[in-house]
Amino acid sequence: MTQFFVTSSYLSQNPDVAEAVARGLFTAQQHFELHGKSEGRSPGPMFDTDYYLARNPDVADAVSGGHLTAYDHFLTHGAGEGRVSFEAFDPEFYLAHNADVAAAVAEAKLTAMEHLIRFGQSEARRISLLLNLGDYIRANRDVAEAVEAGRLTAMDHFLNHGIGEGRDLGNGIVLADFANDPIFTQALASSQIGQALARLEAVAPFMPEFQAPANWTPAADLPIPTDFVPVEGKTLVIPEGVQVPEGMTLPDTFMPVTPVEPEVPAEPEPEPEPEPEPEPGPGPGPGPGPEPEPEPEPEPEPEPEPEPGPGPGPGPGPGPEPEPDDRDDEGDANGANAKTVDILIGLGNGNTGMIDDYLALGTDLSSLIGGQMEDVNGNGDSIIDVGESIVVTGVSSADLSSLSGGNGFGFGLGFGQ
Secondary structure: OHHHOOHHHHHHHOHHHHHHHHOOOOOHHHHHHHHHOOOOOOOEOOEOHHHHHHHOHHHHHHHHOOOOOHHHHHHHHHOOOOOOOOOOOOHHHHHHOOHHHHHHHHOOOOOHHHHHHHOHHHOOOEOOOOOEHHHHHHHOHHHHHHHHOOOOOHHHHHHHOHHHOOOEOOOOOEHHHHOOOHHHHHHHHOOOHHHHHHHHHHHHHHOOOOOOOOOOOOOOOOOOOOOOOOOOOOOEOOOOOOOOOOOOOOOOOEOOOOOOOOOOOOOOOOOOOOOOOOOOOOOOOOOOOOOOOOOOOOOOOOOOOOOOOOOOOOOOOOOOOOOOOOOOOOOOOOHHHOOEEEEEEOOOOOOOOOOOOEEOOOOEHHHOOOOEEEEOOOOOOOEOOOOEEEEEEOOOHHHHHHHHOOOOEEOOOOOOO
């Protein structure tokens, strides 16, 4: 698996070897095979000897006993056992975002680490949260041309050139934005590519331009890189779902966080109280029914108004006609047929007298046959005048009607207001 050995990386990490190579004593790869791997030197970015031994103490014990080197263990056993050779690779993430690889691993055809070494690094795949080789090639045309020509793989270019050139990763992250961060720059200066990649992975989710995979969600306790130093004009954000630990003060390199107040659940509306059931009445019968409506009280019948005597009255115009008074008048020549008729017309004070029928002013009552007249308050004659009150007895209403022939003023019998 010569894919692990990268000459430029090996010489930058080992200046003594670079000097010997410059004198022509051997090549860089010869030095690694003859001396470097047994001395614990790393062949390139994809195999970090210190990381591998720290992660696998059983291998460290075998190496310290002189049985084999860390690199040899990985090639003969570790890759097939699924052991990881550098910090920036996450096998679980790799399988979660490459379904075909996960299917092959499930069939025990190979491990995620083996797939990356043999196939993945040469394909347009998502390698990690930070790096999608397809995005990287599309964002860097010169790299795409070199890969198409077979001069190197996209992974080779990124690890050995792109990471130090400030390249665009094609997912919103531009490595030039890390130029002021001391942790990243120092890792590059010492050729600790694994540490540089780890720094990129730690900071990228907090960059507002970062385009995370569609099915990736940051953990609530994702460590916040408060020590990151951005280039001028760049600020970080807290991704949705990440919680700022209580008591932590974010530096000015982060955009202010608006605290999210928890939603207060609405209080449920109280249920209406049930109406009390009516208490049963005494006895075996059913309970009381609805109360009967009270019967309306009978209206009192109006009392008949007394007939006023002759003379002016205080009230307004005529009221209802009273029934004629058919009473016997003792001494009357006509006996039971005699009537007393009050002829009260034109009283002169706004009231109107009432007569039995239609009699006009100026009617002469002396022509009544068999009747007797009494001029109560008039001028002593039998002519109907204004202000006169004449009482006629012993005649009928028909006799009175014959005097006017049915014309004149119509008044009713009796005295009206």
